[in-house]
Amino acid sequence: MPTPWPRFNLAAGPVEVTERTLREQGRPILYHYDPAFIEFFERTSGLLQQVFRTNYDVVIMQGEAILGLEAAAASLISPGDKVLNLVSGVFGKWFQDFISAYGGETVELAVPYNEAIDPDDVRRILSQQPDIGFLSVVHSETPSGTHNPVREIGRIAKEFDVITMVDTVSGLGGEFLSPEDWGLDVAVAGPQKCLGGVPGLSLISISPDAWRAMEQRKPKPLRGSFLSILDWKSTWLDAKRFPYTPSISDIYALESVLNQALEMGMERFVKRHQAVARACRAGVLALGLDLWPAREEIAASCVTAVTMPPGLTDAAIRDTMRNRYGVMISPGYGDLNGKLFRLGHMGPAQAHPTILAAQLAMLERSLADIGQPVELGAGVGAALATLTDWDDAADFARRGSLKE
């Protein structure tokens, strides 16, 4: 007997997308060298620059964001390069594997997985080890529900002429970002998180310094590979050709979500995520649950990580929400499995009071179902109390865009 599909996918990504995105994704498939597709891809790239708020080149690699992260390591790191890898969670830790795989030497700066990196520590290490050439950092640690101060870290790195690789997969759209101003050389995002798109692409902004570093990679630049970012420079950026067949319908969906974000404006777009995340935390706390992040200031916009209550299991909470009420949320990931669960509020379809209320209400109902003491309505009420200046009409003043 097949498992029923959920009512709401409120997991840590991929998340549900808007009706408009599904519809615009469904355009007929163009040949990638059709002039209409070339124009479409070019327009999409321009929209992506606006969403990144950058004038840097952007590259849309045709695989889920981990491709962009591995490609950054593979394209930049030469054997023996020293890379300062900042670790505040599962994804930060994992990046070390890419560093090693491509011959780099990792210098690790780690904090507990419910904490964020302190920029002063970055400065200290870079001062002490001037041969560090690269720095890798996760902007938004989805597994921990935390974010790192990428602005400060990037600026410090620039002082030391260090090339930065930023995993902002779940950051773009949920946190502010400014590649030039913040000194971020390679920033890798995914469409399926806060942008609310479909998975299958890596969205990368690349500074001139990063291009230069890729060209200088030893023993030779990485070319002729699915992992090569340079291939996209010599084909798409320089000649409007493709290194291989792009994922046509994923590009349709990407254009759609970029338009939706820009119609709202990136500032409003990010602030909506932040406001909903804040409300979610208020709701969680009102239910007597503990937030996983050590402090609210470092809590991410994309998901709210909740410490697993003593005596409860992932299955008890999550399966009840999923089976009885059709609401899918995420468990702890990797080393964090069993220690926390995560409430998602990403993307224009979900970073909204209605969906948050639905989610918190089903959490309350589920906790009660499994015998937890819970004052029904308390979480929703506390969340609502924080949402005093929400205003769809103002946010969508430019266009009623998510469904139309």
Place this chain on the structure above:
Amino acid sequence: MPTPWPRFNLAAGPVEVTERTLREQGRPILYHYDPAFIEFFERTSGLLQQVFRTNYDVVIMQGEAILGLEAAAASLISPGDKVLNLVSGVFGKWFQDFISAYGGETVELAVPYNEAIDPDDVRRILSQQPDIGFLSVVHSETPSGTHNPVREIGRIAKEFDVITMVDTVSGLGGEFLSPEDWGLDVAVAGPQKCLGGVPGLSLISISPDAWRAMEQRKPKPLRGSFLSILDWKSTWLDAKRFPYTPSISDIYALESVLNQALEMGMERFVKRHQAVARACRAGVLALGLDLWPAREEIAASCVTAVTMPPGLTDAAIRDTMRNRYGVMISPGYGDLNGKLFRLGHMGPAQAHPTILAAQLAMLERSLADIGQPVELGAGVGAALATLTDWDDAADFARRGSLKE
């Protein structure tokens, strides 16, 4: 500047439909005499019989449910016929216009618009006036959020050989219905209410007595008109022809929603509506608001009508919900405008705890926004407290059908 589209259409119908319905509605357009369409229409008719739980003929007229209602009057009533019209709301009252337009003489049995018809009164009148040939009744009075005891009324009418015309436009799927067993001769439903479909069709079940009455209409049976139900008998039922071009994509959508209802099973389908309506009423009461229906027993499953709080206006409440939070609910209709507002919970996409929680939460937030004293979370909490035996997994055991 265009008005942004709402996040949730929780009005009194048409309501939002499931993703599956939208998708299956979008099949390519067939010629109506294509053999594949003939089969499709036949299959859909068979599904409709199952949803009506009847072996009577069913006719799918190609216009919104009011067409079916007018068609029933036009096809059945001969000049001078006496029709007992039961009035417990705006729609019941309006039916009198159709009776008059087609030459009937109305005998009215009316109750206040927050009340339901008492079957004993029906029996009394039919006893007193044996020349009454027809009875018209509204099963679910959407404007009042009430329902009438159609089962008892229909059975009484049968005792007196009276032909019944039942407006179950918002009843089918939300309330139980059993044409043969309850003595309902012509029952007119709409796909866009509790079935969760798109508007544009009238769904009609017709007893042999009703067919006979149509054939005996004076001065002659109604044929050759968009209003003729008999046309559908002589074309579709008897010869698999169409009296005119059917609305192809509306039929696609209808087949989809009928399948979705039957995959859940009509009993579960109706009970879900009833459970959500009950929870909604609990939430409304917990917020210190008054229900419009005189008693909970007569409250409808499709919408919850809430008495307008003293000093508040429709605009204050509804516009806040719509503009600030993107939630569309319905005002009072016709004579009831300004006296109540209505929270919708119709159709498989909306008769669900998640959506109810979202709706009540936004009502709470909106009341607070306009300065009403409200304990945030209280409504949602009271609603959740009633939903102790919800179980999506059990309800969708046969197929996870709404999104897939």
Place this chain on the structure above:
Amino acid sequence: MPTPWPRFNLAAGPVEVTERTLREQGRPILYHYDPAFIEFFERTSGLLQQVFRTNYDVVIMQGEAILGLEAAAASLISPGDKVLNLVSGVFGKWFQDFISAYGGETVELAVPYNEAIDPDDVRRILSQQPDIGFLSVVHSETPSGTHNPVREIGRIAKEFDVITMVDTVSGLGGEFLSPEDWGLDVAVAGPQKCLGGVPGLSLISISPDAWRAMEQRKPKPLRGSFLSILDWKSTWLDAKRFPYTPSISDIYALESVLNQALEMGMERFVKRHQAVARACRAGVLALGLDLWPAREEIAASCVTAVTMPPGLTDAAIRDTMRNRYGVMISPGYGDLNGKLFRLGHMGPAQAHPTILAAQLAMLERSLADIGQPVELGAGVGAALATLTDWDDAADFARRGSLKE
């Protein structure tokens, strides 16, 4: 075993619609009194005026075009009114039933069903019978594949102060039309023919004279009925209300096809239909088949009616095309059944050389399959020979709209 769906629906309507239409039809369902829907309906009405090329009021009735035709008769004709009914085919003949049903007296001017009305005959009759108050005419007789000189007829009627009712169901978009200039008082079109939309609506343009005539109908104006056009005046036109629930998704589809037509421009839109029809006739003739219309000048743009070759049956030709090649075309209709078959080329998705070539080729292949002598390729070749100035790039200069 279910019948496979066809590859191409090239019938006499409803026809296949563009990918864009299917997609835009699939927007989420709005409540009809949602401000976003009110705006949408208003914008759609404005687009419809542009497509009709009129400043007259337009009304979108919520049922297939036959509703509009019956509504015109029902709303205009008072008992005893004399109506000159022009008959050049099945649909013209049928209109007489509506005239009779609503108490009118028919004066018939008929020609054989492969001919067109001669305006001089109209003038003669109107001169002879000055008490004729109304004239009804079919612009494009889909069953015969012919069109009538509505421009001349309308102007003559105006000279005699006669109110005209024009069935342009399959005319709008395929033939030119100009209500004011041509003296057309009530013109009824359908979206599912040359506009390439989905069936379920009547598109009506109404002159001030026609409104006046409806108000003066005896014994009283028709109001409070699904057949009433006046209801739309007092609700929608005057108060932005609806007489009943409109067919939301049909309106979405209508807006889409109106936009597509206007993006091309009505002049180009019509000329494309005419060019493809001309090419189709050349192809048919080159295959040694006979056109049904007596002369090419009166052949319609929407379908090409082909005289059934001696010794062949509808089933032989059409079933072969449908079963073996998945191409659905239309038989003769009503009295014309068995006498002709019809090749459709309606709507932006089908009025195109590619589809015409596919259709003619499958006709050729099917004729050969059933043993007819046919020079394979001859029909396609002859059709291609006429298409010397086709230019998609020019036609879509404003927007590549059908798929995007």
Place this chain on the structure above:
Amino acid sequence: MPTPWPRFNLAAGPVEVTERTLREQGRPILYHYDPAFIEFFERTSGLLQQVFRTNYDVVIMQGEAILGLEAAAASLISPGDKVLNLVSGVFGKWFQDFISAYGGETVELAVPYNEAIDPDDVRRILSQQPDIGFLSVVHSETPSGTHNPVREIGRIAKEFDVITMVDTVSGLGGEFLSPEDWGLDVAVAGPQKCLGGVPGLSLISISPDAWRAMEQRKPKPLRGSFLSILDWKSTWLDAKRFPYTPSISDIYALESVLNQALEMGMERFVKRHQAVARACRAGVLALGLDLWPAREEIAASCVTAVTMPPGLTDAAIRDTMRNRYGVMISPGYGDLNGKLFRLGHMGPAQAHPTILAAQLAMLERSLADIGQPVELGAGVGAALATLTDWDDAADFARRGSLKE
């Protein structure tokens, strides 16, 4: 001014997909660890085995087919390994770059790009060079419109215990394939060619010998990379986990096209491609054009490559078809640019007489437009003449699946 989208994308892939595929691709986005998605992915994998007609493991890598090809090289080849690379076209030649990049030593067996590999030559070389461990071959050389005798080649390789890597990107669905029987160890296909799906995935069947070879790769097996096939073994195949986020909507589309192929049956599916390709070649020859492949026996099913007529340019032919008639075909690729153009007939939406007729007709019309002597209709006629036993009804006997 934006370029209008084409009417028909008849290029060398990605190709247009069926309406059903577009619709089923548009399901709401599931979280990849939702139990419903796990089931969906598992079901899809099972369907893929049936389409490959294999019991070998299948892996669905989440990037366009070139990812699978590079992954095969990266996962199998150890430094110093000798690889016999069979070159009969652009794609075969390119594979050498992957061999080199991953440290292999290429032994090349090349034929002109309009020819196919002779299995006897393979046997000879493998006999002469027993240290050859791997063999790479392109099944269907899309740029040349040719196919290689993979059955014979694979069996010979097995005799010599050579591991085969087969690029059947445009082969699967258009040519027969039988991994076990033919001795194909790693076969890489793409959904966007003959299967008629959307690009973005690599479909790979893997023999036990291939798994073993990957485990034995030196200096160590390739793991922890987007290029690693083994990662999919340890995650998906062994533990129903994912190495990273799969491309949800691409998987939806894949499941749809696999179902569509299997509903027809793979034998019929392939034979349809072959029949249309044969008809296309007849049409081309009848127009006085030359086929690029040296012999018809080696012509591919996916595209028909046509030698560029003397004095004509790609732009003259292709731009006319695209701009004037909205038909997109493909140019020569890589070294073959300017030497040929390609008519596509891939996938269930396009491997059909209707589309072939449309394509050939527009080619004829375009040739005439640019002043080439051409007998209009001759190509279509010759193509039709070959299609004597086409039968949609028989092919779709199990289900009318492409549109419904």
